[in-house]
Amino acid sequence: MNEMTPPKTERTAALKGLGTARKRVEDARFTQGKGNYVDDIKLPGMLFGDFVRSPYAHARIKSIDAEKAKALPGVIAVLTAADLAPLKLHWMPTLAGDVQMVLADGKVLFQGQEVAFVVAENRYIAADAVELVEVDYEELPVLVDPFKAEAPDAPVLREDLAGKSEGAHGPRRHHNHIFTWEQGDRDATEKVLASADVVAEEMVYYHRTHPCPLETCGCVASMDKVNGKLTVWGTFQAPHAVRTVASLISGIAEHNIRIISPDIGGGFGNKVGVYPGYICSIVASIVTGVPVKWVEDRMENLMATAFARDYWMKGRISATKDGRITGLWCHVTADHGAFDACADPTKFPAGFFNICTGSYDIPVAYLAVDGVYTNKAPGGVAYRCSFRVTEAAYFIERMIEVLAIKLGMDAAELRAKNFIRKDQFPYHSALGWEYDSGDYHTAWDKALKAVDYEGLRKEQAQRLEDFKAGKTRRLIGIGLTHFTEIVGAGPVKNCDILGLGMFDSCEIRIHPTGSAIARLGTISQGQGHATTFAQILASEIGIPADDITVEEGDTDTAPYGLGTYGSRSTPVAGAATAMAGRKIRAKAQMIAAYLLEVHDDDVEWDVDRFAVKGAPERFKTMKEIAFAAYNQAIPGIEPGLEAVSYYDPPNMTYPFGAYICVMEIDVDTGEHEVRQFYALDDCGTRINPMIIEGQVHGGATEGYAIAMGQEMAYDDMGNVKNATLMDFFLPTAWETPHYTTDFTVTPSPHHPIGAKGVGESPNVGSVPAFSNAVHDAFRSFGLTQTHMPHDHWRIWRTAHELGLHG
Template sequence: MSITSDSEPKARHSVGQSMKRKEDPRLIQGRGRFLDDIVLPNMLHLAIVHSPYAHARIVKIDKSAALAVPGVKAVLTGEDLTAAGLAWIPTFHGYDKQMVLAVGKVLYQYQEVAGVVATSREIANDAAELVVVEYEQLDPIVDPFVARRDGNILRDDRENKTNHIYHWEVGKRAEADAALASSEVKVKQRIYFQRCHPAPLEPCGAIADMNGASGRLTLYLTSQAPHAHRTVVSLVTGIPEDKIHVISPDIGGGFGNKVPVYAGYVVSAVGSVVLGVPVKWVETRTENLTTTGFARDYHMDVEIGASKAGKLTALKVTTVADHGAFDAAADPTKYPAGMFGVVTGSYDFPVAFTELDAYFTNKAPGGIAYRCSFRVTEASYAIERGMDLLAGELKMDPAELRSLNFLKKEQFPYQSPLGFEYDSGDYETTLRKALDRIGYTDLRREQAERRQRGELMGIGLSTFTEVVGAGPGRLFDIMGIKMFDSAEIRIHPTGSGIVRTGTRHQGQGHETTWAQIVAEELGLDPQNLRVEEGDTDTAPYGLGTYASRSTPVAGAALVKAAQRIRERARKVAAHLLEAAEDDIDWIDYKFQVKGVPGKTIGMKEIAFAAYTNPGPGNEPGLEATYYYDPPNMTFPHGAYVAVVDVDRATGATKVRRFVAIDDCGTVINPMIVEGQIHGGLTEGFAIAFMQEITFDENGNHLNPNFTDYLLPTSLETPAWETGNTVTPSPHHPIGAKGVGESPNVGSPAAFVNAVMDALAPLGIKHIDMPLTREKVWRAIRDSGA
């Protein structure tokens, strides 16, 4: 890896320290400022009227009763928005459009049909019940395999009369088919990664404040990507971008859910334009779960070929994706199925092919990157389940099968058969560490003894590889905007400073880690480097925080901007130390005259001089900006091991232990990384065992609240055992790879593999997530054991 200082420092100044989170005192004491904390003068409130049906024609909307309620200022419908040219807006990547408020018909249950603006939230909600919508019900489609038959075309607004959205493929079909056909051993399994929801604790919301006098629209949004949202708003409304100010305040969790633009944002903006006062919209839990971006919903046919000795020969994955009513999947423009091509995982496949077809159904749109770098979770789950199915077929230990087929560390940079260049990795070392930590050999022995007694105990592995940090501008854009990110650093005269990036954290700890990165480069105190994100008037342009891209992209921009600061500081140092600029070294976080160890000056003194005595010809002040276009993605990896016990009579599963060894390259703050791992593992645990968005045959959403969409509590969440290995990224300026998503990406397969391992003696091969007690009980019962 490249060390950015002129010579290796003896000890790290700031990076690598478990510094306490600077944002926590504010957030823990309830002194944060979330969207719903913001109250503006004369502010009105928006409530949304939702469709009770999954598919229906709108015959008539009667606003009169709602408008008659004292305090109601406006009732907006799709017709009103049509007049403003805002009934439809483009979806995330611009390939499709979506309704803001329903026009003509509704396409999913809970779809937004009308908006009521009133003087209080309570009045708006009461009046929303009085908007009378007459519907004529239509047959819904809730299964993408039914949609595929095109017997009932859902989107009559589109030119192509089909429910098929797109076909995508990568790799060599003929070669993969041939290699599979001639493989000595083959496994094939339909694996469904169920529809889930990120369910951030803070739901989505907006306050739109149109100032009729200045013509400026201020939008407070729960936004993971405030600049992108500003550009989208400008493109869609025609308002010049300088007249739009997006502010993303403290965010209570995003997980990809706060990347898209939602109906409430647009309707509150229209409400503010029409009424001339601020309009606030904060969604309810039910609205969040039923209308905002879902994740996953991939039906994957996984085929793997191998020799009898267990050497992999080919991989083929064929997927049917359920995208709901609009193609609002959050993926970069050129990657309709995101980074699904990482489905070859950590393994050396000589040939691979994957294809995917996406379909419309009468469900809410989405397909967002839920704590996942665009479909990496689906891909990792497919390959890690597939490897265990193969191990079962070969009667081989799954750890041994993985070791045999791992990419070796000498193979990096590695060109994957599906188009990625993996930057670095050391899979064997990470796996060994995980197996040692959990005591794998002893556990296998214990398992054999328990099986003798008829007890069901399982050990499950997942040795996943992620692709994160979107991304290089030549490949990655969203609506044409390249996926670079940016940093701006201003050092004040007294040696403190302000740091801004184009990202927007939602709990990731940027206020701390960004300060650590800059402090490391400049030898300053991270406590006195204030980090600010989320205000498009002040932050440099960037694409936001999701897909584990902040550290790989904005983190790199920070290093580069800090280096620019250092180069400017070097000139001031030369002036102060009365030496030529070429004779000034940066050693141990100080400038020093070459060969004169006593003649040094620190950044704090330089900062003061930059404003008071910069030296002849030197530009005063100490600021720098950098826009970083990454040369490649980064490829974090990890080895997870789960141990479960299964109760035969009830199908209840208990995760007895879980070891997670992650490798995200250089670690900036170990405590924050560990926190990220804990959070993501808990999400993965929930996905594996309890979460799914389901619909009945009429398209009724069956999980519209936390009574039926379950979030685990501390009482059932396993105690996580974490650790790491460090394989730096060779192309990132400090070798960091990004970590936020690894645990959500890697853990579902470990849990499921462990349960399937427990059930293996009964001949049970696969159960789709979530592994509820009933599903496990039914599989045991049907096995006849």
């Protein structure tokens, strides 16, 4: 190395690669209000669409009279199912193998369902015209309770499925039944439970809620009749999948469809599915020959666009007297609403719920999930979690607590006693997963020590004594959680959506002056891909992250991929990025060897350059190599420096974490105060610690919302009770707790850089931590289970029912 060469550490730091708390490059535009969202798109002559929606949850449509609406100046068209039927677009396939009405065909099945689509010259005229469309409804009996939906004499919701005893996921046993999904060994599990020392049984409900991204869903469809090309800008979490599905549905050749996801203001699973608004906008643009914009409002988003959760989870868990878990049994009644529109991989109608054995070594287990139809909005998306993983984590973390109560054991000790040990990985779970890696005991011990767990329990016991002595009206709850996630869907051998394999991709072009552009099949909705993917690449190819542009979301330019949800971007597209980078480096090595006049094997990689082995002063930097790649004739090597990688992961990744919540509860008002929240995450190799921390803060805040107040509730008539932000709880800075973040690092053995994904861990882990804290506060008064959300009224009611109000 000559004097002019900066030391390795300096050159590494200059790259801002893996492990650097690099500031988010996206924020320069977001913090200035210069983002470019769907609603910012304005095209000449653009029309606006708006829906007439059903006020009834279940009704027959006797007639639709749109004459007054059509007569309103500025109204271009009013579409109904009758108009879409000749195109066979009045129904559409869902991602779960079901079909869904685009516009009400004969009846409506949930409040807020799309009945007619008004197209007008501006948004205001469209809204006025919506009010002029007269729909004559005949009310039908409403089903909002999934258990009543399966009664023999329950009203038939889906008349289109009459006589169909076979659904997309096997036999249907009732007219409102969708599927039964079974995993594990039923006989063996029941045998173990029947002869166990201790069995704890509980119904755990994970209520219906909603991802509620700040930007609602919408699109601008533009059919160019001259060149036959359809362009759709939309809030799509999976633009390439949308293109393929749009082509299959519409018959337009795929090369004539261009899907663009611009900046997206949060997705959280809400923007994975296909909604009637997209279809209607596209049809309207094809019919009118001008662009059509549709953007839903907040009420429409909450009441009609994909909900999340709504799982009734009945569990039985068995153990020996000294607390060794011997078996787990679970039955889920899954309320899917009016259409099965879950966005799960095809072979997993209940997502990856079979991760519900959690972090524990449970020898036998059995799981059955029954999906049913009700008069509620369709959806069932993964709200900031991998497919149904939050439900699974909540279930097992509640069951552990219930078992601890039954055993009279400390819940932290019970967990530690049953964790899968480090030496058991790769671990095959009783419900069929191969956990790639983990070190749960290390994380757990670190977490307990960090919060001084023993000290907290002593303080809690003292507080309890003071409470009983009448000195205080506040109780302390300590909420423990150790979660294991399963993310990074996924291996094409078992993961596809509508037949589209769930690989992902990255394409890199190095420019002659040594900067680069990388395009991926994923799409950021706030995750910071432009920042972190550049960091992965910087470390792989020695070009500073600041000199790498990351681009996603335009199907005409980006390589094919299945998009961003289920924490799959880093595990899948991140791996593709590293692999494409390695292809670049392999070619760079040959170029460097030629330039240095040595054999390929005689040069070695050194941060940002190739140097001759044993002679570090003889080197070629990536900048020099890039220039040579384009501008120097090198025998046997074609010009240019580009690479593409399509990555099919060999396995999922299994991030895990230990979360502890300390909560004070006022018995008389039902109010709570999160005194401390400690979140330890192990997401394998850490790409950008600052982004990880931000993700944990955001995910834990969403978890806080869900556990402590957020819900989509329905009354008996099927009215949505929380369709505005007045009633739907979104925490602001005022309510949001303070978080302490921590980590351990257990790299994924099969991922090229050992990363596992982190965006969704905090939602998965925090919900049970908050809920367990509430339960724990009342444990000594005999509470075993009360359902979320734990809003002030419900906490007050719990205290009241336990006789704490004297």
